Amino acid sequence: MWVDLVVAVAVVTAGGGAGAPARSGGSAADESVRVARDGWHFETHKTRARFVPFGGVYYDPATYTTERFPRFLVIGGFNEERTDRHFAQIGGIGANLVRISLSTAIFSPEYRKIDQSAFNTLDRVIALAKKHGLRVILDPLVEWEGSAAWLAGGDRYTDEKAARGLEFLYSAYAERYRNEPTVFSYLLMDEPRVPWVTESMKLRFGEWVRREYKTEERLKRAWPDYPNEKEGWRSIVVPPDQNAPGSRRLYDYQKFREDLATALVKRLAAAIRSRDKNHLISLGNVQWVAPLRFAEPSLLTPSSYPAFSPSRIGPFLDYMHINSYNWWDGEIVTFTQAMGRFAYCKGKPVLLGEFSFTPDTVEGTKGSFSGYSAWAFYPLPSEPSLNYLFTASGELTKHGKAFAETAARVKSRALAFERAPDAEALSVDRMQWLTDIASGVKLYERYVEMCRGGRAVGLRMGGLQLQLPEPPLGRDQRLTNTLVGLVDRLQDLCGALLFLGTGGEAFGVRPRRQPPPGLLHRRQVRARAQAEEAVVRRKLRLLDCVRPASGGRSLTRSKSAGPLPGLDLLDRLPPRRGLTRSFVRGDLIDPIACGREVAAYHKD
Secondary structure: OEEOOOOOOOOOOOOEOOOOOOOOOOOHHHOOEEEOOOOOOEEEOOOOOEEOOEEEEEOOHHHEEOOOOOEEOOOOOOOHHHHHHHHHHHHHOOOOEEEEEOOHHHHOOOOOOEEHHHHHHHHHHHHHHHHOOOEEEEEOOOHHHOOOHHHHOOOOOOOHHHHHHHHHHHHHHHHHHOOOOOEEEEEEEEOOOOOOOOHHHHHHHHHHHHHHHOOHHHHHHHOOOOOOOOOEOOEOOOOOOOOOOOOHHHHHHHHHHHHHHHHHHHHHHHHHHOOOOOEEEEEEEOHHHOOOOOOOHHHOOHHHOOOOOHHHHHHHOOOEEEEOOOOOOOOHHHHHHHHHHHHOOOOOOEEEEEOOOOHHHHHHOOOOOOEEEEOOOOOOOOOOOOOOOEOOOOOEOHHHHHHHHHHHHHHOOOOOOOOOOOOEEEEEOHHHHHHOHHHHHHHHHHHHHHOOOOOOEEEEEOOEEOOOOOOOOOOOHHHHHHHHHHHHHHHHHHHOOOOOOOOOHHHOOOOOOOOOHHHOOHHHHHHHHHHHHHHHHHHHOOOOOOEOOOOOOEOOOOOOOOEOOEOHHHHHOOOOOOOOOOOEEOOEEOHHHHHHHHHHHHHO
């Protein structure tokens, strides 16, 4: 059965999941989890009971198939009896968190439509997790069971149809599970990577360059190699996937890739927050986002950088999530610590999302992570070298026994994950590294040397310290997340509304009366009106969708104010019931109240 889902436009912040036994009143298992006020730990929403994520990635080993590629049928091969047995085993060794991989072909095979039966199956999985005291990370973009046709043929970073389809699907998840405390968080993507070049990226890069440099003369001064053969202002050439230390063209292209990644993260996070303000949001970064490399040729090209910079995507996430594997040398603890140090953003806990479990790794990096999620509970036949916790038949491995012992220490607080301040930091020149990825080999060697003696060494990129000792936070972290998203959305909304020449009459809103002249000096009133009107007019010049007003009312009653342009669409909007609050202050449009009215209009 296909179900259309109507998604309302709103921006809210994420919060929620569940945790350990409550301190007082009620059960913490019935509460969602949020970031604690110290910005490093997790806690339940109401009772503020500490929750320490300690679990792993779950899939049913009986559903393994090599058809097309090695994979598991998480939803299509779901068996309630087996899953119940697996969750009982997982909970029995002290785990409290499982990550479930989901596919677009199963949940949204048709564009902007959901498959109700797939969600019903996921409901049963979540109910079984709740039965055994497990929290669930929903990972909606792992294509083990296939990519939907509307996504498989497009580029999610530059294809608007693909991006809108993902927004719709993520909103569907958020709408369905917004009141389900068993859900710990949504993982926007796992180990994403912006491709090096596609046809649409070529066009978008040209637009990005023209927007960045404004004129061809400025571009020539910035790029010594411009123009190349057959290159012009309207046909910018993408740099080859080769290291070119100090190349401004290559550096700009890496920044362009980061812009694409950040824009998609922002959109998907907003899609979830528009429907669910109770749960956390994160993104599973791959280890190659950090400026450390091994001497492996495939890791030394500019395209090996995924472009999901933690410092850029961090404002749209509630906690940071990074994976770490080291198959190249014996410095597993040091390399894993580096991932935690690099991924950290102030006020954001860090979860080690994937790693091959050993007690030494947890013990050696406990000052760099807020929680741990191992790969994986059950074996993946194509990766036999990893430390799985159970055999395919459900027998506990030696690594599973070590996991159970470590989980018991975590539960009893004998093993605590408190962030350790940096003893010192390795400073990395951002432009140098993004244009010469191979330099990461020497950076890694230097980092290992600095960590001798078990010291916590941070990473600094481009003069910006990404790992800082945590100052005490005086307000809830959720407020910060709210403001980040709200400011961006209000700029979009208010830019289209501030110039309304009708004074709000298009929405059935009447302006307030002018304050009595005696309250403010006339010159102050006039100066303030002219200053605010100048700001409005400056914003108007940035809008492409405006037309000259024909006899519209001026924004203010000041004699110096002329008529402002308006939008055809907004001029034609009929009056609506319920929109009675005035968003005009003394005939000056109030952008905050105006934005609320429009959000309410669309929600109705």
